[in-house]
Amino acid sequence: MIHVPASIFQEHKLKENIRKTNDKSLAFFAGLFYNSNTIIFETQKLLLSEERRYMDYKQFLETVEKKVRENMGTHIRVSTRTVKKNNGTERSGLLIEDDSTNISPTIYLEEYYQQFLSGKGVDKIAKEVADLYEDLKVDRPWDEQKLGEYDKIKEKVIYRLIGREANEELLQEVPYVPYLDLAIIFCVLFEAGDYGMATMMIRNRHLKLWHVTKEDIYHQARYNTWHELPGEFLTMSDLIAELTGIKEKCPEEPMYVLTNQIRNYGASAILYPDRLAGISLCLKENFYVVPSSVHEMIIVPESASPGRRMLTEMLREVNETQVEREEQLSDKVQFCDKKTAVMENAERREARLEKEKAEVKGGIHGRLE
Numbered sequence: 001m002i003h004v005p006a007s008i009f010q011e012h013k014l015k016e017n018i019r020k021t022n023d024k025s026l027a028f029f030a031g032l033f034y035n036s037n038t039i040i041f042e043t044q045k046l047l048l049s050e051e052r053r054y055m056d057y058k059q060f061l062e063t064v065e066k067k068v069r070e071n072m073g074t075h076i077r078v079s080t081r082t083v084k085k086n087n088g089t090e091r092s093g094l095l096i097e098d099d100s101t102n103i104s105p106t107i108y109l110e111e112y113y114q115q116f117l118s119g120k121g122v123d124k125i126a127k128e129v130a131d132l133y134e135d136l137k138v139d140r141p142w143d144e145q146k147l148g149e150y151d152k153i154k155e156k157v158i159y160r161l162i163g164r165e166a167n168e169e170l171l172q173e174v175p176y177v178p179y180l181d182l183a184i185i186f187c188v189l190f191e192a193g194d195y196g197m198a199t200m201m202i203r204n205r206h207l208k209l210w211h212v213t214k215e216d217i218y219h220q221a222r223y224n225t226w227h228e229l230p231g232e233f234l235t236m237s238d239l240i241a242e243l244t245g246i247k248e249k250c251p252e253e254p255m256y257v258l259t260n261q262i263r264n265y266g267a268s269a270i271l272y273p274d275r276l277a278g279i280s281l282c283l284k285e286n287f288y289v290v291p292s293s294v295h296e297m298i299i300v301p302e303s304a305s306p307g308r309r310m311l312t313e314m315l316r317e318v319n320e321t322q323v324e325r326e327e328q329l330s331d332k333v334q335f336c337d338k339k340t341a342v343m344e345n346a347e348r349r350e351a352r353l354e355k356e357k358a359e360v361k362g363g364i365h366g367r368l369e
Helices: 015-033 048-053 057-071 111-118 120-136 144-148 148-156 165-171 204-210 214-228 236-244 266-271 275-283 310-323 345-369
Strands: 007-011 039-040 044-047 077-084 090-098 102-109 157-163 177-179 182-193 196-201 231-235 256-260 287-293 294-303 334-337 341-344
Touching: 015 236, 015 287, 039 111, 057 077, 057 090, 057 111, 077 334, 102 120, 102 144, 111 120, 111 182, 111 196, 144 148, 144 310, 148 157, 148 182, 148 214, 157 165, 157 214, 157 266, 165 182, 182 214, 231 266, 231 275, 236 256, 256 266, 266 287, 266 294, 275 287, 275 294, 275 334, 310 345, 334 345, 341 345
Parallel strands: 007 102
Antiparallel strands: 039 044, 077 090, 090 102, 157 182, 177 182, 182 196, 231 256, 256 294, 287 294, 287 334, 334 341
């Protein structure tokens, strides 16, 4: 939890992991749309798979913590840390703090745990985590006094999109703007790069400290986010090729992806000024917006879509089987009219059109009688 002033924690997720998750879920969505380890040592069998099976993630985390601490200098502190994340989830990782800076990464080890279960040794994993920290660490400290003065940090205020219903508890503590079934929340962006983002979530207490309103930070974030994290609109096949290194050009491109350049919380690119109008001009038709994760939106032209019901079923299946709970955004498909460049819930739109059609039909019958 961040207080002001305080150390700034950089919560890190391996880009490799993000790529694997995105690759898996996007490829699965596109697809919908179209020996145990045994070592013989003299006469004794060491069943590694059995031993590993009984070490849960918490025990693994504590074991790696001790090993990483052994690899670090005396000026570095290593501890476990549990963080509340999106959609009410919690994640535990290693917090590595250096006395020379107040920006410290939390490194989550789920991917390493899977490697451990597959046979990788703890010593090797601890060495890799220590090496990763060397790549992640920020040598220059952040001026904590800036966090107490809005004018000094306002150019770093950005927004993110999260699900509203799944984050009711969090939304009681933070300023937010409702958007369809989603919520626009706000962060201070310290750094953004290949390894993700170092951010501090803005909470209600920060508004009181800075003497600003929710509207103030919203207007600031609208300008900052699309400058700091430029959006990208590309075909599904191009993005999958980027993530996998395999280019398979489809005869036609029925699906597109909207995200940002660092592929992190890129679903918020849908909020950028004139973005919906720009997509309408590009596609020259109405389109569906599928909130596949907090990192991207999938855009499906109306003429190429299997319809709202099928898209919704596909989205729910992907959420249930491919996307981590922490990264899920919504299970509701949206629709954008090219004439108005305004999004609305696709199911409600269908109901509204049916009602209007029935009213017109009823009016005609009334006049004929």
